[in-house]
Amino acid sequence: MHLTNIAVQKNQDDYGKYEDGNIMSLEEYQKELWKQDEEKEAAKKRAQKAKLERLKNNPLLQGLYQKELDKSREELEKIKNKTQERESFVRDSLYP
Numbered sequence: 001m002h003l004t005n006i007a008v009q010k011n012q013d014d015y016g017k018y019e020d021g022n023i024m025s026l027e028e029y030q031k032e033l034w035k036q037d038e039e040k041e042a043a044k045k046r047a048q049k050a051k052l053e054r055l056k057n058n059p060l061l062q063g064l065y066q067k068e069l070d071k072s073r074e075e076l077e078k079i080k081n082k083t084q085e086r087e088s089f090v091r092d093s094l095y096p
Helices: 026-056 059-094
Strands: none
Touching: 026 059
16 A cells, blocks of 8 residues: 555546545545554464463463463453554544
């Protein structure tokens, strides 16, 4: 993705010819960035869950399992807070 100078391009005959919807508002761009960030967070969450399952099933690693479980809970709380901040930002931007 890249930003363009619409003021110049919109006067060209082939503006929008190759891509439908090739303009994105700042709000749409921010949402896209958040979506990508959320996808990364979901992948991290799945990896952490798989790691916890491996540790949970190994009796020799129960202490490590508990540490990782606590760490995972902290990460989930951070994700929850980040999501709430994003929702507040969007709500406040749309309805000032």
